Amino acid sequence: MTKQTGMPLAVIALLAAAVGCTKQPLNNLSIDDTKIYITNRDSTANFSSFKTFSITDSVAVIKNNQLNVKTITPTDSAFIAAVSAQLQQRGYTLVQKGQSPDLGVSLNRIYNSSTAVVDYGDYWGDYYGYWDPYYWGYPGYSYYSSYVGVYTVTDGAVAIDLVDLKDAAATSKIKSVWSGLIRGEGIISQSNASAEVQALFAQSPYLKANN
Amino acid sequence: MYALVACLAVNSAYAQQDGVLKLRLDYAPGIPLGSFKTDVVNQTAWRGYSGDLMYYINDRWAVGGATGFHDFYQQYPRQVYKGADGSDVSAVLTNSIQTVPILAKGQFSFVGGTHTVKPYVALGVGGNFITYRQFVGEYDSGKDAFGFAASPELGVNIAFGPWPSSAGINIGAAYNYMPFNYAGINNLNNLAVKLGVNIPFR
Numbered sequence: 420m421t422k423q424t425g426m427p428l429a430v431i432a433l434l435a436a437a438v439g440c441t442k443q444p445l446n447n448l449s450i451d452d453t454k455i456y457i458t459n460r461d462s463t464a465n466f467s468s469f470k471t472f473s474i475t476d477s478v479a480v481i482k483n484n485q486l487n488v489k490t491i492t493p494t495d496s497a498f499i500a501a502v503s504a505q506l507q508q509r510g511y512t513l514v515q516k517g518q519s520p521d522l523g524v525s526l527n528r529i530y531n532s533s534t535a536v537v538d539y540g541d542y543w544g545d546y547y548g549y550w551d552p553y554y555w556g557y558p559g560y561s562y563y564s565s566y567v568g569v570y571t572v573t574d575g576a577v578a579i580d581l582v583d584l585k586d587a588a589a590t591s592k593i594k595s596v597w598s599g600l601i602r603g604e605g606i607i608s609q610s611n612a613s614a615e616v617q618a619l620f621a622q623s624p625y626l627k628a629n630n
Numbered sequence: 631m632y633a634l635v636a637c638l639a640v641n642s643a644y645a646q647q648d649g650v651l652k653l654r655l656d657y658a659p660g661i662p663l664g665s666f667k668t669d670v671v672n673q674t675a676w677r678g679y680s681g682d683l684m685y686y687i688n689d690r691w692a693v694g695g696a697t698g699f700h701d702f703y704q705q706y707p708r709q710v711y712k713g714a715d716g717s718d719v720s721a722v723l724t725n726s727i728q729t730v731p732i733l734a735k736g737q738f739s740f741v742g743g744t745h746t747v748k749p750y751v752a753l754g755v756g757g758n759f760i761t762y763r764q765f766v767g768e769y770d771s772g773k774d775a776f777g778f779a780a781s782p783e784l785g786v787n788i789a790f791g792p793w794p795s796s797a798g799i800n801i802g803a804a805y806n807y808m809p810f811n812y813a814g815i816n817n818l819n820n821l822a823v824k825l826g827v828n829i830p831f832r
Contacts, residue, residue, distance in 0.1 A: 440677045442703045444726040444765055452708070452722040455767040459717035566716060603767050622710050622718045 454603030456618045459566050460625070461583075464596040467630045469585060471512045473520035474503050479527045479549040484541050486549050487530075497612035498526055502579055504613075505620040510628030516555060521585040523555045523593070528607060529576040539570040542578070543595065557587050564595035570602075577601040579619065597626060650686045650794045655679075656826030660700040660806065663819045670704070670725050670815055677701035678822060680804075682735055682754075686794040689742045696735040696754045696781070700806075700820065702727040724765040729808060729818060731758045731779040744792040750802075754781040758808050760818065773812045780807040787828060797829050 478495040480487040502524060503513055514520050527549060529542065543564045552560040562582070581597040599619035606615060620626060660675040661667075680698030687693065706723040713719050733754030740749045758779035763772035785802020787793070801824065808818040 440699075441701045441728055442677065442726070444703065444705075444724050444763060444770075445768055447705060448722065448724070448765075448768060453768040454721075455769070456720040457713070457717050459713075459715065462716065602769070618720060622720050 450604045454601065454606060454615065454618075456615070456622060457570060457600040457602070458619055458623050459598050460623070461565050461594065461596045463565070464583070466596070466626050467628055469511065469521035469583070470628055471514045471518070471520045472506055472522035472524055472581075473514055473516040473518070473555075473584075474499055474506075474524040475526060475550070475554070479525070481527055481529045481542070481549060483531055484545050494607060494609040494612065495526070495528075497609040498577065498579075498616065501613045501616035502526065505616055509620070509626055512628075519584070521583075522596070523582045523584045525550050525580050525582070527578040527580070529572050529578055531572060531574065539572065539600070540567045542572075543567045546580075546595075552593055555582070555584055555587075555593065557584070557593060560587060560591055560593050562595065563592045564598075566595075566598075570600060572600075572602065574602070575607055577606055577615070579616070597623065599623070649688070649692075651683065651831045652686060652692075652794065652828045653681070653683050653831065654800060654826060654828040655681045656800060656802075656824040658698060658700075658804075658822040658824040658826075660702065660820040660822045662702065663805075663821055665816055666818050666820065670818075671702040671727065673702075673704050675700045675702045675820070680822060680824060680826075684735065684737060689744065689793065690739045692737040692739075692794075694735055696731070696733040698729075698731055698822070700727075700729045700822070702729075702818070702820075719766065721766045726761075726763045726765070727818060728761040729758055729779075729806075731781065731806070731808070732756050733779060733781060735781075739787070746789040746791070746793060746796075746798070748787040748789070748793055750783075750785055750787060752781075752783040752785075752802075752804075754783070754804075755779070760808070760810055762810070762812060762815075764813070771813075775810060775812070777808065777810055781805065781822075782807075783824075785824065795830050797827065800824060800826050800828055 477489040477491045479489050546562040579599040583594045583596050587593045601615050658680040659678040662671050678700045682696035684692040684694035704725050708722045710718050710720045733756035735754040737750050737752035758777045760775045763770050781804045783802055783804035787800050789796040789798035804822045806820045810818045
């Protein structure tokens with residue numbers, strides 16, 4: 420009788436020991452390895468048709484799809500400077516927003532609470548609430564994106580959006596032409612801003628003023 | 631489930647008085663094959679174990695139940711992947727897969743009698759508990775599934791005394807056929823190389 424119960428127990432013990440040996444998948448992941456960089460674009464956009472850009476002077480903090488506040492912390496400044504530098508390296512000229520820029524550039528920090536996720540589709544649906552088209556001098560216009568992704572943001576993320584202001588008047592819409600999203604550990608950091616923005620641009624070689 | 635299979639095997643074994651019941655335990659690293667190797671994990675699962683509880687009906691045939699465990703893992707360095715929506719995603723990708731098959735198993739020895747060296751062929755057929763996780767950076771997605779599994783096997787039992795009542799060692803190789811359809815993956819087929827012991831119970 421002892422043998423009858425002992426043998427299956429031995430098999431179960433073997434299995435339990437084996438399952439306990441599972442390698443923890445993220446043990447080897449460094450802080451940098453946790454970061455993911457997602458870019459997307461309007462495939463019909465001709466990026467060399469844009470020559471100038473203007474960038475927002477603050478960063479919108481979005482919590483659960485709602486604008487929480489616009490801030491300009493040292494970290495926000497670092498991200499704005501990094502994006503501006505990358506665009507100028509790609510041949511675009513920085514102008515004031517009153518000087519009819521071809522591209523509008525906005526930066527957003529996205530957070531969630533413990534009970535909600537921020538859907539990137541909703542993020543674009545609510546874009547009007549973060550950056551009123553009035554900001555760009557086009558009151559009453561609506562935003563439009565043809566390529567919204569399917570990402571959900573379950574913690575912090577930095578989103579950078581390029582919108583087409585050059586053609587806004589002709590279409591009565593402000594069309595999104597490029598988006599970059601950064602997620603992972605320690606992404607919202609003054610010291611990391613430049614490298615993270617550079618990574619987004621590195622995987623977007625088409626983003627340049629001159630062919 | 632494990633207990634059920636094991637108990638069935640034990641009860642079946644003890645219902646007959648002529649044969650011998652043997653427990654076999656193997657270290658069994660798994661080598662990914664085919665599209666599983668090229669698309670998901672190309673590293674050998676050194677965390678691999680298998681075991682069976684077989685009732686040796688006579689000098690050639692045995693029937694029973696088998697199970698096992700493989701932990702497949704691979705981390706790919708950062709590169710840019712194309713997302714389903716056309717996006718470009720730069721990430722370190724980690725795939726983690728565990729399989730636990732539960733099989734009914736039959737075994738035939740090519741050599742009869744009480745020879746101590748018994749080459750054999752075996753076939754296990756049953757189900758497979760699968761845990762699949764893919765981490766994009768630290769963000770995971772995946773699927774837990776129960777699928778089909780079949781495991782043809784070739785090997786040799788080497789007994790320390792008269793077969794089958796003596797303990798011995800096993801050397802073998804099993805082709806683990808494991809269909810699994812998810813996110814472009816078709817299967818988790820692998821080759822398990824087995825080395826272990828078998829212990830008679832009566």
